[in-house]
Amino acid sequence: MADLLSVAKLAGVSRATAARAFSNPELVRALTREKVLKAAEQLSFRPNKVAQQLRSQSTQMIGVMVPSLDNPVFAEQLQAMEVTARASGYSLIVTTSEYDASQESEIVEEMLRQRVDGLVLTVADADNSAVLNKLLYEHPPCLLVYNPPGQSGFPSIGVDNLAAGADATHHLIEQGHTRISMVAGPLLQSDRARQRYAGYCQAMAAHDLIPRPLVEMPRHTQANLACLTPELEGEYHPSAVICTNDLLAISLIGELQRAGFAVPNDLSVMGFDGIALGRHLYPSLCTIEQPRAAIGQAAIHTLLSMINGEMPNPAPLPHVLRSGESVGAPAITPSLSITP
Amino acid sequence: MADLLSVAKLAGVSRATAARAFSNPELVRALTREKVLKAAEQLSFRPNKVAQQLRSQSTQMIGVMVPSLDNPVFAEQLQAMEVTARASGYSLIVTTSEYDASQESEIVEEMLRQRVDGLVLTVADADNSAVLNKLLYEHPPCLLVYNPPGQSGFPSIGVDNLAAGADATHHLIEQGHTRISMVAGPLLQSDRARQRYAGYCQAMAAHDLIPRPLVEMPRHTQANLACLTPELEGEYHPSAVICTNDLLAISLIGELQRAGFAVPNDLSVMGFDGIALGRHLYPSLCTIEQPRAAIGQAAIHTLLSMINGEMPNPAPLPHVLRSGESVGAPAITPSLSITP
DNA sequence: TTGTACGCGTTATCAC
């Protein structure tokens, strides 16, 4: 591929002049500039970013690591980040960690070797993360997304998961539910799920209701009805459940319906995240909507400010309760009908 | 960040020796190597990929462009590509085009400036694409995904959309359907949808059934029932519809149910793509499953072979019909009940 | 086995 020197030769100028014709066009005489540009065109010259990066010590690249792209939450957030970053002249190197700590480390190491200008990470557990501990010793601009801003020492973009979990619970209580359970994927892997559960417990307690132990599913994004059956058929038999993410909720609704349960009549189901699809299902999914596009945008803007040497302390972004047909009033039970 | 020279100084060797300790460890005496590695450790030296790239004229980076990450099809494929690429030592620069031709051009240009070793693209319309035409004049390794291998001049990874469209139609015909319509997003934007429609037409004709004009929805991934109502209430009133992608099908099912239609009793609905979620809905989605993971893997492997100078001509990957509860036998109509 | 020296393509600092 043609380089600047060949362009300069063809244009009959020095390499410095050719370079200036691109980077500081006003410093070069119009006629000369024309010659250079024409020569570049003829040779189909394309500036070499790698050389620019080496020279300028800045890659204009951002390293992104998400747990998985199979979950629309991350995919939709990534979409927003990509658009925002490109609008600011940055490119994204994208990786997936599968919530695996050793992969997290390798990925970040590789990105640092690539000399990304900054990192946007979603780690499994921010308060207990080998990668983050390592990163604390270096000082690359680094930002967390979705991970609650705990002791990690890094700024974080996302909603207030505790408040959101509480809001979801309040919503169900307002609808008249008193027996509410919570369903999650493999617990230990996600700090968000823990916070949402804490919010649930808090809201239950605030209404003098006793929170139930978390019901854990073996997979993050696929419900297993058998895990919930003991709870449903037990003495507690909840009238509503909250899932820690939408995919879990949607697949749970499917499993319930297939097993002959009516949603929401037999059981109300809430999701969490607010993926786009939820609106279009029947019943539509009642959920806590995270502003994914705003999160993606804020992540890039915040990171860019960090790259510029600032030390932002971003506030949590507002979540919104999206009502939906998957939640209704609880069926009248004998005990309730006795006490009007 | 420490560079090789400072490592070499600390180790008391020349820069060349330090470099060799990393790139060709066997060329350096064990003791010397130890010294270098220890010095590198002390200085927390991290090899500079940018310099390596400039020097080696190879970035080990692949440029990926997909229309959107809001559609799980692309997100799930990207997930597979990322894992496969990283396993081969490659990184992914990921971009989204929104099916916008001018963005497609800018994105590819930027990636070429970045000197990616190859490109994996999914364009709006491969047979009529400004980007692809431009790329024909250059010779970067470039591979299409999902786009049918037409006159574009580039190898393509994906299923045989025509055969798949026909298979979907056959499946419905086997179930006893004779009045089948097809629903798509904005037609002109997607060459895949056109091929699938062609397959539908072919299969209909093969059974002496008259194909219907395509029903177009205003959005790719969100059904608008109003667009289908004329068809449903018209003289043809299909007993089954095929959607050109799963999100369209899923949201259509939701809209139908909300409007009081039973699926599949009043109308059978087939999807296309086979996103993971479809299995877990109720009714589960009957669909043509594209092997997304295999497509992602094959894309990377094929591109790497192209980077190595080969000129592969990848065969279409096999699609699979995934049966599901969203398709059933057609309701008995008067005309049918008369002719046993 | 190790050191010297050059080049990858660019930008920036000097002179002219």
Place this chain on the structure above:
DNA sequence: GTGATAACGCGTACAA
């Protein structure tokens, strides 16, 4: 306005 030249960090042919 323009041209020569030195970095940026690394790999490697060649010499020692």
